[in-house]
Amino acid sequence: xxxxxxxxxxxxxxxxxxxxxxxxxxxxxxxxxxxxxxxxxxxxxxxxxxxxxxxxxxxxxxxxxxxxxxxxxxxxxxxxxxxxxxxxxxxxxxxxxxxxxxxxxxxxxxxxxxxxxxxxxxxxxxxxxxxxxxxxxxxxxxxxxxxxxxxxxxxxxxxxxxxxxxxxxxxxxxxxxxxxxxxxxxxxxxxxxxxxxxxxxxxxxxxxxxxxxxxxxxxxxxxxxxxxxxxxxxxxxxxxxxxxxxxxxxxxxxxxxxxxxxxxxxxxxxxxxxxxxxxxxxxxxxxxxxxxxxxxxxxxxxxxxxxxxxxxxxxxxxxxxxxxxxxxxxxxxxxxxxxxxxxxxxxxxxxxxxxxxxxxxxxxxxxxxxxxxxxxxxxxxxxxxxxxxxxxxxxxxxxxxxxxxxxxxxxxxxxxxxxxxxxxxxxxxxxxxxxxxxxxxxxxxxxxxxxxxxxxxxxxxxxxxxxxxxxxxxxxxxxxxxxxxxxxxxxxxxxxxxxxxxxxxxxxxxxxxxxxxxxxxxxxxxxxxxxxxxxxxxxxxxxxxxxxxxxxxxxxxxxxxxxxxxxxxxxxxxxxxxxxxxxxxxxxxxxxxxxxxxxxxxxxxxxxxxxxxxxxxxxxxxxxxxxxxxxx
Amino acid sequence: xxxxxxxxxxxxxxxxxxxxxxxxxxxxxx
Numbered sequence: 001x002x003x004x005x006x007x008x009x010x011x012x013x014x015x016x017x018x019x020x021x022x023x024x025x026x027x028x029x030x031x032x033x034x035x036x037x038x039x040x041x042x043x044x045x046x047x048x049x050x051x052x053x054x055x056x057x058x059x060x061x062x063x064x065x066x067x068x069x070x071x072x073x074x075x076x077x078x079x080x081x082x083x084x085x086x087x088x089x090x091x092x093x094x095x096x097x098x099x100x101x102x103x104x105x106x107x108x109x110x111x112x113x114x115x116x117x118x119x120x121x122x123x124x125x126x127x128x129x130x131x132x133x134x135x136x137x138x139x140x141x142x143x144x145x146x147x148x149x150x151x152x153x154x155x156x157x158x159x160x161x162x163x164x165x166x167x168x169x170x171x172x173x174x175x176x177x178x179x180x181x182x183x184x185x186x187x188x189x190x191x192x193x194x195x196x197x198x199x200x201x202x203x204x205x206x207x208x209x210x211x212x213x214x215x216x217x218x219x220x221x222x223x224x225x226x227x228x229x230x231x232x233x234x235x236x237x238x239x240x241x242x243x244x245x246x247x248x249x250x251x252x253x254x255x256x257x258x259x260x261x262x263x264x265x266x267x268x269x270x271x272x273x274x275x276x277x278x279x280x281x282x283x284x285x286x287x288x289x290x291x292x293x294x295x296x297x298x299x300x301x302x303x304x305x306x307x308x309x310x311x312x313x314x315x316x317x318x319x320x321x322x323x324x325x326x327x328x329x330x331x332x333x334x335x336x337x338x339x340x341x342x343x344x345x346x347x348x349x350x351x352x353x354x355x356x357x358x359x360x361x362x363x364x365x366x367x368x369x370x371x372x373x374x375x376x377x378x379x380x381x382x383x384x385x386x387x388x389x390x391x392x393x394x395x396x397x398x399x400x401x402x403x404x405x406x407x408x409x410x411x412x413x414x415x416x417x418x419x420x421x422x423x424x425x426x427x428x429x430x431x432x433x434x435x436x437x438x439x440x441x442x443x444x445x446x447x448x449x450x451x452x453x454x455x456x457x458x459x460x461x462x463x464x465x466x467x468x469x470x471x472x473x474x475x476x477x478x479x480x481x482x483x484x485x486x487x488x489x490x491x492x493x494x495x496x497x498x499x500x501x502x503x504x505x506x507x508x509x510x511x512x513x514x515x516x517x518x519x520x521x522x523x524x525x526x527x528x529x530x531x532x533x534x535x536x537x538x539x540x541x542x543x544x545x546x547x548x549x550x551x552x553x554x555x556x557x558x559x560x561x562x563x564x565x566x567x568x569x570x571x572x573x574x575x576x577x578x579x580x581x582x583x584x585x586x587x588x589x590x591x592x593x594x595x596x597x598x599x600x601x602x603x604x605x606x607x608x609x610x611x612x613x614x615x616x617x618x619x620x621x622x623x624x625x626x627x628x629x630x631x632x
Numbered sequence: 633x634x635x636x637x638x639x640x641x642x643x644x645x646x647x648x649x650x651x652x653x654x655x656x657x658x659x660x661x662x
Contacts, residue, residue, distance in 0.1 A: 096656050099652045107641065107645040111641065114637065118634060135633035135634055135637055136637070139641070142641075484658060484659055488655065559644075562641075566645075570651055570655065571655065574652075578662075
């Protein structure tokens with residue numbers, strides 16, 4: 001399609017009318033991107049990687065129970081929590097006990113959020129007098145927030161009371177993030193312990209993750225967001241006069257609720273003039289901070305981070321985007337420190353970053369190229385000082401192409417469901433990349449804790465494949481990887497595709513699934529596939545074109561989220577228990593070094609091959625067909 | 633409907649608990 005997108009001679013790269021220096025177009029093969037775009041992406045990646053070491057080192061100290069002078073006062077709060085909860089912090093758990101504690105804690109959290117939604121009309125902090133959430137939606141939302149998915153079938157400002165948002169959803173944002181971190185730390189202990197039956201104490205890992213990492217970072221981010229204009233109040237919604245009245249026509253409805261028709265059988269229209277608008281408010285900043293840092297993503301408002309009260313400025317956008325990948329990236333360094341070889345952490349971080357950067361360039365380029373149908377009609381979609389160019393449908397003008405595409409890639413790399421642009425309006429290729437990133441298993445940085453433990457599972461598969469090739473027993477970090485670990489790794493890798501492809505197949509076969517699809521053909525299939533990819537990998541973002549707040553989708557996606565979360569965490573904990581009981585064997589001449597560029601390439605290849613072999617056939621029916629239809 | 637969804641959630645977690653038991657048996661046997 002290059003001919004349709006070629007820069008016209010009058011408006012060539014760095015032409016004179018491109019007065020803003022940032023709009024110098026770089027043409028390199030099929031990549032179409034402004035130098036401004038390159039710069040923004042580079043700054044983002046550099047700052048992200050630059051913070052990985054200090055934060056990763058700090059988290060390693062927390063999990064190794066080392067004292068941190070400025071945080072010593074938190075120790076008394078920690079001790080109080082243990083006393084109140086009857087927890088003996090020195091009491092270690094076997095992997096089965098650890099898993100049981102995790103499951104009980106998560107079930108109780110799920111039921112608490114469900115009950116809060118169902119009883120919110122009787123509870124305080126509901127100034128808008130919002131009704132109880134319907135049972136199927138409450139189930140879906142409770143599962144969604146307990147599993148760190150934050151898929152939202154509801155609109156926050158029209159559905160959830162302030163109490164439900166703060167005590168239910170925000171608390172679960174902390175708890176679910178800490179759960180992922182706890183599982184990761186347990187797995188890391190599996191590598192560093194020898195001949196032991198225990199992998200740590202779940203309650204201690206949860207408490208320390210929350211008190212020393214998630215809460216302080218959230219507090220800092222919430223203050224920064226408030227300074228940028230994000231709302232934080234318990235006041236009721238405000239009704240204000242519009243600066244300019246808006247008028248439009250709509251069909252007049254009769255007493256039966258049906259449109260009144262004239263003698264020609266056409267609907268009678270009535271003119272509506274709007275002079276006031278209700279502004280939804282609420283304690284948003286505190287929820288948004290942890291929604292990003294905990295890779296949750298559930299918006300306080302319906303349009304999530306596209307809403308000016310959630311994400312008002314380019315600076316707030318940058319801070320939120322940075323927060324999304326901050327902890328997952330830093331945990332790689334934590335992993336390296338804890339296993340006693342930081343090169344191991346850098347290798348995994350390197351593999352993640354290579355995939356991430358490649359995906360950014362494909363998405364930004366696809367969006368910057370614009371809509372090929374409009375291009376074929378002669379529409380000028382090149383960037384200049386006036387129009388942003390490219391595909392701006394569904395994007396906020398204050399963010400533009402690069403920050404919308406970068407956000408989409410960052411959130412779907414992490415298991416963060418927030419959006420600052422509507423993914424349904426992305427070009428087919430621009431929308432396919434976020435979908436594929438989720439389908440890769442949310443391991444490119446991934447969710448807090450869950451991303452890295454998912455990537456370590458892929459690393460086990462990579463060393464196993466390498467072991468098969470050279471005819472030696474595979475080892476990773478001094479632990480022999482044997483049949484049990486591979487069985488557990490296989491379960492962890494196969495559950496999400498089973499849930500995603502199985503769920504999408506059922507949805508497009510039954511009437512209850514098809515009735516929610518308003519876009520016929522390939523795009524409608526993409527919407528369904530995206531929904532199950534999101535729920536089946538605990539991401540939470542949506543294409544948004546699908547009408548998903550129905551009993552069928554609330555139930556199906558709820559089940560998908562449950563399986564994707566807990567049927568991965570359990571085999572990972574089983575691996576941790578198995579590894580902890582093994583001895584550590586010294587590296588020999590037949591040991592594959594796992595800190596080298598060769599291993600990084602092997603790991604990237606494993607992730608991409610598994611993702612491609614599993615999902616390309618389904619993608620071919622959705623975004624790939626749609627792309628070919630648009631460019632024929 | 634409330635009881636259905638609560639039982640469904642509890643049932644899923646019980647099933648996952650059973651999975652823990654099965655995996656531990658597998659590990660012990662390996």
